[in-house]
Amino acid sequence: MIKLSNYARPMEKKGKYQYYRWKVFVDAEREVLDSIERVSYELHPTFPNPRRTSTSAVDRFSLETEGWGEFSILAVVEFKDGRAETLTYRLDLAKGWPEET
Numbered sequence: 827m828i829k830l831s832n833y834a835r836p837m838e839k840k841g842k843y844q845y846y847r848w849k850v851f852v853d854a855e856r857e858v859l860d861s862i863e864r865v866s867y868e869l870h871p872t873f874p875n876p877r878r879t880s881t882s883a884v885d886r887f888s889l890e891t892e893g894w895g896e897f898s899i900l901a902v903v904e905f906k907d908g909r910a911e912t913l914t915y916r917l918d919l920a921k922g923w924p925e926e927t
Contacts, residue, residue, distance in 0.1 A: 828903050829853050830915040833923040843894035846919045850899055851888035859883045861905055868900040895919075 831853040837845040852858075852865060865887035869876040873893065880887040887903075896917045903911045 828858065828911055828913065830899070830901060830913055832915070832917055832921055834917075834919040834921055835923040837892060840894070845892055845894050847890070847892045847923075848917065848919065849888050849890040849923075850901075850915065850917065851886035852903065853886070859886060861907070862887060863904045863906045865889075866902045866904070870895075870897040 829852075830850055832848055832850040834846045834848040837847050839845065850867065852862065860883055862883060864879055864881045866877065866879045867889050869878065869891075870893075873891070878889055880889055882888075896919055899915045899917055901913045901915060903913065905911075
Protein backbone atom coordinates (compact mmCIF):
# COMPACT_ATOMS: atom_id res chain seq x y z
CA MET A 827 0.00 0.00 0.00
CA ILE A 828 1.26 3.45 -0.92
CA LYS A 829 0.86 6.30 1.53
CA LEU A 830 2.03 9.88 1.77
CA SER A 831 3.51 11.77 4.71
CA ASN A 832 4.85 15.25 5.31
CA TYR A 833 7.20 17.43 7.35
CA ALA A 834 6.64 21.09 8.22
CA ARG A 835 8.49 23.86 10.02
CA PRO A 836 7.41 27.41 10.85
CA MET A 837 8.83 30.33 8.92
CA GLU A 838 8.15 34.04 9.28
CA LYS A 839 4.71 35.43 9.84
CA LYS A 840 3.28 37.33 6.85
CA GLY A 841 0.51 39.67 7.87
CA LYS A 842 -1.84 37.70 10.08
CA TYR A 843 -0.70 34.30 8.78
CA GLN A 844 2.04 32.04 10.14
CA TYR A 845 3.84 30.52 7.14
CA TYR A 846 5.41 27.07 7.05
CA ARG A 847 7.97 25.37 4.84
CA TRP A 848 6.62 21.90 4.13
CA LYS A 849 7.45 18.77 2.20
CA VAL A 850 5.08 15.99 1.16
CA PHE A 851 6.50 12.65 0.00
CA VAL A 852 5.78 8.97 -0.64
CA ASP A 853 6.30 7.03 2.59
CA ALA A 854 7.27 3.57 1.31
CA GLU A 855 10.11 1.05 1.20
CA ARG A 856 12.86 1.47 -1.41
CA GLU A 857 11.54 -1.42 -3.58
CA VAL A 858 8.14 0.29 -3.83
CA LEU A 859 9.75 3.67 -4.58
CA ASP A 860 11.79 2.02 -7.36
CA SER A 861 8.56 0.79 -9.00
CA ILE A 862 7.14 4.33 -9.31
CA GLU A 863 7.59 6.44 -12.44
CA ARG A 864 6.22 9.76 -11.15
CA VAL A 865 3.88 11.37 -8.65
CA SER A 866 1.65 14.26 -9.70
CA TYR A 867 0.37 16.47 -6.90
CA GLU A 868 -2.61 18.80 -7.04
CA LEU A 869 -2.37 21.51 -4.40
CA HIS A 870 -4.99 23.98 -3.21
CA PRO A 871 -6.06 26.14 -6.20
CA THR A 872 -4.69 29.29 -4.53
CA PHE A 873 -1.10 28.05 -5.08
CA PRO A 874 0.79 29.28 -8.12
CA ASN A 875 1.09 26.26 -10.42
CA PRO A 876 -1.12 24.02 -8.25
CA ARG A 877 -0.33 20.94 -10.39
CA ARG A 878 3.23 19.74 -9.82
CA THR A 879 5.07 16.52 -10.66
CA SER A 880 8.01 14.75 -9.04
CA THR A 881 10.04 12.07 -10.84
CA SER A 882 12.81 11.44 -8.28
CA ALA A 883 12.72 8.18 -6.32
CA VAL A 884 15.91 9.33 -4.54
CA ASP A 885 13.98 12.02 -2.65
CA ARG A 886 10.83 9.87 -2.27
CA PHE A 887 8.98 11.81 -5.00
CA SER A 888 8.84 14.77 -2.66
CA LEU A 889 7.36 18.18 -3.25
CA GLU A 890 8.65 21.04 -1.09
CA THR A 891 7.02 24.46 -0.89
CA GLU A 892 5.55 26.91 1.62
CA GLY A 893 2.15 28.12 2.71
CA TRP A 894 0.06 29.04 5.71
CA GLY A 895 -2.82 26.58 5.86
CA GLU A 896 -3.64 22.90 5.93
CA PHE A 897 -5.58 21.36 3.04
CA SER A 898 -6.08 18.08 1.20
CA ILE A 899 -3.55 17.19 -1.49
CA LEU A 900 -4.57 14.95 -4.38
CA ALA A 901 -1.72 12.74 -5.61
CA VAL A 902 -1.64 10.41 -8.61
CA VAL A 903 1.11 7.79 -8.28
CA GLU A 904 2.06 6.38 -11.70
CA PHE A 905 3.95 3.10 -11.71
CA LYS A 906 6.50 1.94 -14.26
CA ASP A 907 4.19 -0.96 -15.21
CA GLY A 908 1.42 1.44 -16.29
CA ARG A 909 -0.76 1.21 -13.16
CA ALA A 910 -1.85 4.36 -11.34
CA GLU A 911 -3.12 4.95 -7.82
CA THR A 912 -4.90 8.10 -6.66
CA LEU A 913 -4.39 9.22 -3.06
CA THR A 914 -5.76 12.04 -0.95
CA TYR A 915 -3.56 13.32 1.87
CA ARG A 916 -4.33 15.97 4.48
CA LEU A 917 -1.30 18.24 4.96
CA ASP A 918 -0.45 18.46 8.68
CA LEU A 919 1.58 21.55 9.62
CA ALA A 920 2.14 20.19 13.14
CA LYS A 921 4.35 17.34 11.83
CA GLY A 922 7.86 18.46 12.65
CA TRP A 923 10.83 18.29 10.30
CA PRO A 924 13.39 15.69 11.42
CA GLU A 925 16.67 17.04 12.75
CA GLU A 926 19.35 17.17 10.08
CA THR A 927 22.46 15.20 10.96
